[in-house]
Amino acid sequence: xxxxxxxxxxxxxxxxxxxxxxxxxxxxxxxxxxxxxxxxxxxxxxxxxxxxxxxxxxxxxxxxxxxxxxxxxxxxxxxxxxxxxxxxxxxxxxxxxxxxxxxxxxxxxxxxxxxxxxxxxxxxxxxxxxxxxxxxxxxxxxxxxxxxxxxxxxxxxxxxxxxxxxxxxxxxxxxxxxxxxxxxxxxxxxxxxxxxxxxxxxxxxxxxxxxxxxxxxxxxxxxxxxxxxxxxxxxxxxxxxxxxxxxxxxxxxxxxxxxxxxxxxxxxxxxxxxxxxxxxxxxxxxxxxxxxx
Numbered sequence: 176x177x178x179x180x181x182x183x184x185x186x187x188x189x190x191x192x193x194x195x196x197x198x199x200x201x202x203x204x205x206x207x208x209x210x211x212x213x214x215x216x217x218x219x220x221x222x223x224x225x226x227x228x229x230x231x232x233x234x235x236x237x238x239x240x241x242x243x244x245x246x247x248x249x250x251x252x253x254x255x256x257x258x259x260x261x262x263x264x265x266x267x268x269x270x271x272x273x274x275x276x277x278x279x280x281x282x283x284x285x286x287x288x289x290x291x292x293x294x295x296x297x298x299x300x301x302x303x304x305x306x307x308x309x310x311x312x313x314x315x316x317x318x319x320x321x322x323x324x325x326x327x328x329x330x331x332x333x334x335x336x337x338x339x340x341x342x343x344x345x346x347x348x349x350x351x352x353x354x355x356x357x358x359x360x361x362x363x364x365x366x367x368x369x370x371x372x373x374x375x376x377x378x379x380x381x382x383x384x385x386x387x388x389x390x391x392x393x394x395x396x397x398x399x400x401x402x403x404x405x406x407x408x409x410x411x412x413x414x415x416x417x418x419x420x421x422x423x424x425x426x427x428x429x430x431x432x433x434x435x436x437x438x439x440x441x442x443x444x445x446x447x448x449x450x451x452x453x454x455x456x457x458x459x460x461x462x463x464x465x466x467x468x
Contacts, residue, residue, distance in 0.1 A: 181207060189228065222301075237251050270431065316403040319386065347383075354386065436467060447461050
């Protein structure tokens, strides 16, 4: 049996038994793999341990029940393998940074910590379309000239913003030779980009090109300086229509598994260079930079 089929079987077993007292040994047995081999393959391919996946899926499913049912917290806790509401609340707060009661009261569906069910399409995306183990790089300060727009995950206007930019980008002075393209994510208000309701996250984005300086920069372009520092760099391969899947992995899996500390004073961004060969091209690649301390 190949490792992908084994992982699919393990995930199917986990999803069908989220409310039961299951462990890694049970998932390995269902997959027909030894504990050692399944654990090693799961972590290598998906970037997290099986135990971590089980815990996050239980909490994410519990979070949905908090928002979309009237079940008591104690009942949700017991239905998801926790021995008490206190144990569920501790684990929930560690991931979502608020109590189950506050989460339910605020009616906010968090992007960070939103551990989605691992459907075959998502599993295939993680294995073939994203580097689940990022490179840590040092990047110098970078100057970008571009256009600013606002969008949401549900009503994504970024392709149109890029089209507007490309139509007038020739008028930008001091563009670096073979200047790289950047898509820089800006929260419209403090922590706003961390939240969503029905897949709707409001944020602003600057799309532009690397420049030597901002001298004589005409309207309607804006100047944007990216501070230098350490970044965790993920590579996304294939259509940009699947980019939300990559961000779901970054904020739903890597963010809670990494030992790196996020640097909230800097913005994350996408970098486009000669590897980007088209929005829907299956071999096109871009890098996603997440600032870390």
